[in-house]
Amino acid sequence: MKRIYLDHAATTAVDREVVQTMMPYFTETYGNASSLHSFGRDARNALDASRQTVADALGAHANEIIFTSGGTESDNLALKGVGKGHIITSSIEHPAILRTCKYLEDHGCDVTYVPVDSYGMVDPGDVESAITDDTTLISVMHANNEVGTIQPIGKIGSIAKDHGILFHTDAVQSFGKTEIDVQRMNIDLLSVSSHKVYGPKGVGALYIRKGVEIEPLLHGGGHEMGMRASTENIPGIVGFAKAASLAIERSEQDTRHLTGLRDMLIAGVMDSIDDVTLNGHPTERLPNNANLRFAFVEGESLLLHLDMKGIAVSTGSACSSASLDPSHVLLALGLAPEDIHGSIRFTLGRENTESEISYVLEVLPEIVGKLRAISPLAER
Amino acid sequence: MEYSEKVLDHFANPRNVGEISDADGVGTVGNPTCGDMTTVYIRVKDGRITDIKFKTFGCAAAIATASMTTELALGKTLDEALAIGRNDVADALDGLPPVKMHCSNLAADALHAAIEECMAK
Ligand code: FES
Numbered sequence: 001m002k003r004i005y006l007d008h009a010a011t012t013a014v015d016r017e018v019v020q021t022m023m024p025y026f027t028e029t030y031g032n033a034s035s036l037h038s039f040g041r042d043a044r045n046a047l048d049a050s051r052q053t054v055a056d057a058l059g060a061h062a063n064e065i066i067f068t069s070g071g072t073e074s075d076n077l078a079l080k081g082v083g084k085g086h087i088i089t090s091s092i093e094h095p096a097i098l099r100t101c102k103y104l105e106d107h108g109c110d111v112t113y114v115p116v117d118s119y120g121m122v123d124p125g126d127v128e129s130a131i132t133d134d135t136t137l138i139s140v141m142h143a144n145n146e147v148g149t150i151q152p153i154g155k156i157g158s159i160a161k162d163h164g165i166l167f168h169t170d171a172v173q174s175f176g177k178t179e180i181d182v183q184r185m186n187i188d189l190l191s192v193s194s195h196k197v198y199g200p201k202g203v204g205a206l207y208i209r210k211g212v213e214i215e216p217l218l219h220g221g222g223h224e225m226g227m228r229a230s231t232e233n234i235p236g237i238v239g240f241a242k243a244a245s246l247a248i249e250r251s252e253q254d255t256r257h258l259t260g261l262r263d264m265l266i267a268g269v270m271d272s273i274d275d276v277t278l279n280g281h282p283t284e285r286l287p288n289n290a291n292l293r294f295a296f297v298e299g300e301s302l303l304l305h306l307d308m309k310g311i312a313v314s315t316g317s318a319c320s321s322a323s324l325d326p327s328h329v330l331l332a333l334g335l336a337p338e339d340i341h342g343s344i345r346f347t348l349g350r351e352n353t354e355s356e357i358s359y360v361l362e363v364l365p366e367i368v369g370k371l372r373a374i375s376p377l378a379e380r
Numbered sequence: 381m382e383y384s385e386k387v388l389d390h391f392a393n394p395r396n397v398g399e400i401s402d403a404d405g406v407g408t409v410g411n412p413t414c415g416d417m418t419t420v421y422i423r424v425k426d427g428r429i430t431d432i433k434f435k436t437f438g439c440a441a442a443i444a445t446a447s448m449t450t451e452l453a454l455g456k457t458l459d460e461a462l463a464i465g466r467n468d469v470a471d472a473l474d475g476l477p478p479v480k481m482h483c484s485n486l487a488a489d490a491l492h493a494a495i496e497e498c499m500a501k
Contacts, residue, residue, distance in 0.1 A: 298416060300439040301391070308392060318414040319439035322479060326415075337415045341437075374397050374443060376408065376419045376435040 003310040004356045008196075008288060009145050009173060009347035010314060014239065015198040021242040022200065025235035033232050034221065043234050050241035054205050057244045058190065059181040066206045066224045067237050071172040072096040073217070074191035074206040077228070078139070078168045079104060081214035082189070085134035086110045090122045090151075091332040093141050097170055098328070110134065118334050119281040120149035128159045137166045143174035146316060146329040146345060147280030148289025150178060157186030166212060172196055172204075176247030177255070177286050188212050192244075194236070198350065199243030203236035254350055258287040261348050261357050266290050268361040273368050279330065279343055288348040291316075296378040297371040298341045305367040306344075311360055316343045338377070383440060384474035390444035395451055398433040404501065407493025411438065411486050418446050420490040424498050427457050434487065441480035442487070445469045449487035458495050464488055 005013075025046065031039030033047045048062070055062045068074045075096040079087070083104055089097060091113045101111045112130040116122055122140055131138075138160045143150045153169050160167035168189035171180055176197040182190060189212065194203040208214055208227070220229025247254070269276055275295035294302060299315030306313055316327030317340065326340040335343075346360075372378040383391070400421035408419040416438030423431035432454050434446040448469050453461045466484040470476045476484060 296437065298438050298442075301443060304388075304391065304440050317439070319416065319442075319483075324414045324479070324482075338437075341415070374394060374435055375437045376417055377437045 001310045002359070003312070004352070004359065005312050006346045006348060006352065006360070007312045007314050008349035009148075009345065011195050011201065012198045012349055013351070014195075014200055015243060015246060017246065018199055018239045018242045022235045022239040025238050029234070033234060034223065043232075046234055046238050047232055050237045053241040053245050054192075055207075057175075057180075057248050058192075058207055059183050060207050061210065063225065064207055064210055066208060066227050067232060067240075068204045068206055068228060069202055069233075070195070070204040071170065071191050071193035074193070074204050075170055076100050077206050077214070077217050078189040078191060078208075079137070080217060082166055082168075082212065083109060083137045085136045086112070086132050088112045088114060088127055088130045088135060088138045090114050090116060090140050092116050092120055092122075092144050092146075092149075092329045093139070094145055094170055094172070097139055097141070114140075116149075116332050119284075120144055120147045120279075120329065120333050121281060121284065122151050122156070124152055124155040124159055127156050128163075131159075131163050131165065135163070135165050137168060139168040139170070141173075142169045142171040142180070143178065143286050144280070144329060145173045146327060147291045147333070148173075148286035148347075149281045150174065150284045150286065153187070154185045160188070161186045173286060176244070176251065177258070177288060179251075182207055182209070189214075194240035194243055197243045197247045199240040200236050203233060203240040205240070250350075255287045257350070258348050261352055261354065262288060262290050264354065265346060265348075265357050265360065266292070268357070269364060272361060272365045277339075279333065279335070286347075290346045290348075292344055292346070293335075293339055294342040294344065294368050295339070296342065296375045297368060299344055301371055302342070302344055302367065305371070306360075306363070309363045309367075311363070314345045314347075316345070317341045381477040381479060383444075383477065386448075386473045387441060387444040387476065390447040390473065391440040394434075394443055394447040396433050396447065396454070397435065399435065400431060400433050403433075403494075405494035405496070405498030407490040407495070407497060409486055409490040409493060411442070411483065414438075414482075416442055416483070416486065418442060418486040418490045420446070420450070420487065420494045422453070422491075422494045422498060424458065429453050429456055429458070429461055432491075434490070436486070438486065439480070439483060441476050441483040444473055445476070445484040446487035446490070448472050449491055453491055458499065462492060462495055464491065
């Protein structure tokens with residue numbers, strides 16, 4: 001059976017070129033970047049070059065980039081590292097932000113969760129009016145992982161700047177898919193992850209604007225300018241840098257390709273199936289995200305039927321979550337729980353083709369029809 | 381979390397799907413845990429279930445357990461059918477993942493509600 005991967009917001013395959021680039025760093029250039037001998041110096045050179053590449057991709061300076069183990073660690077480092085007093089975030093952040101905020105609340109911080117509109121968009125005015133004398137940090141994601149809505153982070157960045165408050169953004173989903181410039185967008189801290197951009201898992205970075213003081217999470221040997229102790233994962237970091245440079249190099253081409261497939265999928269589904277709604281923003285959305293809501297059916301059932309046809313997607317349905325809670329993002333958009341049940345996220349990638357989307361459009365109407373025939377909610 | 385072959389079979393090819401227009405008993409139950417729903421329709425003759433149909437809005441476990449419940453209940457007396465519990469259904473499906481045990485209540489409860497409605501007539 002052919003298999004079609006449409007879950008790129010979860011993770012991506014590592015690009016073959018990236019794998020090739022990483023290989024020598026396991027067996028040849030395997031030194032510890034802290035060592036003074038030639039093995040160490042070779043590793044250090046690779047580390048420095050990678051740092052420069054990632055910095056360039058964000059419009060930052062190399063000494064403003066800290067490599068981490070991934071997006072979750074970057075978010076934790078940013079929030080625990082600078083957050084005190086009062087923090088402002090949004091209600092649709094990734095759990096890496098929301099759970100960290102809960103932790104900080106348990107440790108004496110106040111957190112305001114600004115709402116979103118029905119498209120999943122934060123109103124910068126809401127952020128501004130939430131600011132108090134105690135506010136130290138605003139953290140709003142660049143693009144949402146479930147519905148793909150792209151937030152007005154430039155506006156939020158300048159509000160933060162005007163009030164002398166630090167601004168962090170989780171750019172894990174947007175990096176490589178939409179432009180990021182930390183200068184122009186007034187971003188002080190920014191999280192990125194490698195495995196969402198065809199790089200290896202277990203690597204990410206936090207951009208920290210020069211002059212921003214941050215408390216490390218990991219104490220030890222003084223690596224990463226003292227902000228993250230632990231021997232650097234050179235193969236992973238080299239792979240991440242390669243993936244980042246490919247993403248920048250290919251961004252125009254990728255965006256065109258992904259937008260074309262996404263719009264083909266959305267239009268095709270709307271044409272062939274009744275009672276389907278697009279979740280998220282109609283235009284301000286990631287080029288690879290189509291989150292669709294199929295009335296009267298439950299997402300886990302839909303997901304498993306698609307899986308039986310070789311198609312991999314994800315769902316916000318309560319039935320598929322370990323906690324049996326519906327997606328907090330779709331709830332924040334104001335959807336009723338039964339509508340959330342039927343929401344399916346398709347996230348496309350570089351290697352997807354038109355013929356794969358055609359195949360999805362071929363099998364999906366029958367699956368939805370079958371589930372609606374079983375559903376007591378479907379109109380008779 | 382993994383489903384047994386039997387669950388996947390009943391999920392992909394559910395038995396006794398549909399409605400009975402002049403049913404002797406109809407039971408609808410919502411799943412308080414996740415908000416899903418199952419309806420069971422029965423036709424009864426001489427104290428036995430001679431026809432049974434169901435509709436489910438829910439996960440694969442909810443669909444498979446409803447399908448299996450209808451198979452277990454068909455041909456049974458009302459008392460025998462009332463004795464069918466969630467564990468019987470789960471066992472007949474070679475087990476359910478622990479997180480999905482709550483779904484097996486849906487179909488058994490809907491069946492019991494349908495029988496009670498029929499008995500009350
Ligand atoms: S019906 Fe919702 S988890 Fe089974």
